[in-house]
Amino acid sequence: xxxxVVGPGAFGxxxxxxxxNIDGVEVVALVGRTLEKTQKVADEYGIPQVFTSxxxxxxxxxxxxxxxxxxxxxxxQSIQCMEAGKHVQVExxxxxxxxxxxxxxxxxxxxxxxxxxxHTRRFxxxxxxxxxxxxADEFSIQQMDVQTYFFRRKNINAKGEARSWTDHLxxxxxxxxxxxxxxxxxxxxxxxxxxxxxxxxxxxxxxxxSIQLLAENGAICTLSLSFNNDGPLGTFFRYIGDTGTYIARxxxxxxxxxxxxxxxxxxxxxxxxxxxxxxxxxAIKDGREPNxxxxxxxxxxxxxxxxxxxxxxx
Numbered sequence: 001x002x003x004x005v006v007g008p009g010a011f012g013x014x015x016x017x018x019x020x021n022i023d024g025v026e027v028v029a030l031v032g033r034t035l036e037k038t039q040k041v042a043d044e045y046g047i048p049q050v051f052t053s054x055x056x057x058x059x060x061x062x063x064x065x066x067x068x069x070x071x072x073x074x075x076x077q078s079i080q081c082m083e084a085g086k087h088v089q090v091e092x093x094x095x096x097x098x099x100x101x102x103x104x105x106x107x108x109x110x111x112x113x114x115x116x117x118x119h120t121r122r123f124x125x126x127x128x129x130x131x132x133x134x135x136a137d138e139f140s141i142q143q144m145d146v147q148t149y150f151f152r153r154k155n156i157n158a159k160g161e162a163r164s165w166t167d168h169l170x171x172x173x174x175x176x177x178x179x180x181x182x183x184x185x186x187x188x189x190x191x192x193x194x195x196x197x198x199x200x201x202x203x204x205x206x207x208x209x210s211i212q213l214l215a216e217n218g219a220i221c222t223l224s225l226s227f228n229n230d231g232p233l234g235t236f237f238r239y240i241g242d243t244g245t246y247i248a249r250x251x252x253x254x255x256x257x258x259x260x261x262x263x264x265x266x267x268x269x270x271x272x273x274x275x276x277x278x279x280x281x282x283a284i285k286d287g288r289e290p291n292x293x294x295x296x297x298x299x300x301x302x303x304x305x306x307x308x309x310x311x312x313x314x
Contacts, residue, residue, distance in 0.1 A: 001281055004057050004086070006031040006077070007068030008041040011091055015066050016045050018274030025281055031057045058084040064114075064284060066277070067091060071172055075100035078115060078294075079107045087114040089280045093175040094294060096168070098305035101298060108294050114284050115294040121180040121237075122292050123279065124272035125263040126248035130239055131184060132266070138243060141185050144221040145238040146177045149229035152207075169209045169225045170194070170311070171304055176235060177223045178213065179300040184239070187217040188299060194307040195314065211307065 003019070005012055005027055012030075019025055029049040032038030038050045051057040054077060058065070064087040067077050075095035081088040094117045095101040108115040121127050133139035152167065167173075182189050197208035207228050213221040237248040238256075245256030251270050253261040267275055276292070283290035 001025045002028045002062040004029045004062045004065045008032040008038050012068035014273045018277045021274055028062055029057050071096050075104050078104050082107050082111045082113045087284050089116045091118040093171050096171045101301040105294055116280050116290045116292050117297045119179045119292045119297055120272045120276050121176050123275040125251050125266040126253035128266045129263045140242045141219045143240040144181050146223045148173045148225040148235040150227050150233050151230050152227040173225055178303050179297050181213055181221040185215040185219040187215040189213050189303050190216045192303050192307050194310050196311050
């Protein structure tokens with residue numbers, strides 16, 4: 001299977017590292033904003049072609065595209081790839097508006113191509129372990145308490161480099177938890193509330209946010225997000241259920257008393273991005289809908305839209 005990766009930044013490299021471990025998949029082109037940086041990454045990974053134009057890259061012989069580009073480009077580029085006859089996996093979030101999310105779904109249904117969104121938490125072994133217990137009726141969520149913390153008062157990426165775009169707590173980082181909560185609870189979000197802190201004068205976004213969610217089955221979620229936190233970076237999930245408590249920190253899992261839980265045998269890898277990519281390629285090969293398809297995650301973006309309206313009216 002021939003794949004084009006778009007975006008040689010921090011997340012594009014995570015995908016390239018994951019794909020190295022997957023048999024039968026070849027990255028045939030890398031697309032980036034600047035030729036020099038793109039060529040350097042391509043040379044490191046043995047990628048034969050580089051482009052600074054997605055339109056030009058889509059003309060080559062390839063089956064699929066993985067988009068690791070700025071949030072504001074996700075919807076339009078997903079549509080562009082499908083219109084060019086390519087299956088597409090777009091990194092989270094699908095879009096930065098409800099209207100654009102619906103446009104992507106419409107094109108996916110019209111073309112019948114695979115369109116998957118990078119909701120990585122569905123694939124992390126720690127969260128898979130919890131999901132397996134839920135599926136086996138051994139655990140039911142009563143509450144999720146989630147903290148998403150970064151120190152990003154300046155516009156830098158995960159590699160400490162200057163960003164060419166502005167990240168967003170709601171449309172990017174909250175999307176992970178809104179989707180995961182509904183997925184793990186097995187129920188639609190029926191009520192959502194949000195408040196946010198002051199708008200940063202340079203970045204134009206709030207650096208602090210608090211969100212409450214209620215699922216149709218009564219489960220609740222409390223999500224705290226901050227770009228002001230000077231401490232451990234990332235998202236930490238506490239699952240409070242009827243038969244126990246579990247805390248997931250990326251691919252690590254402990255119980256409520258901090259006793260480690262072995263998740264090494266949950267899947268073929270401990271790398272959530274690699275597992276996400278494996279699902280994408282396998283779904284294309286098998287001609288089936290992937291986990292985290294655009295259709296499956298769409299309701300998350302409805303919730304984000306509703307929350308945005310609340311925040312705009314504050």
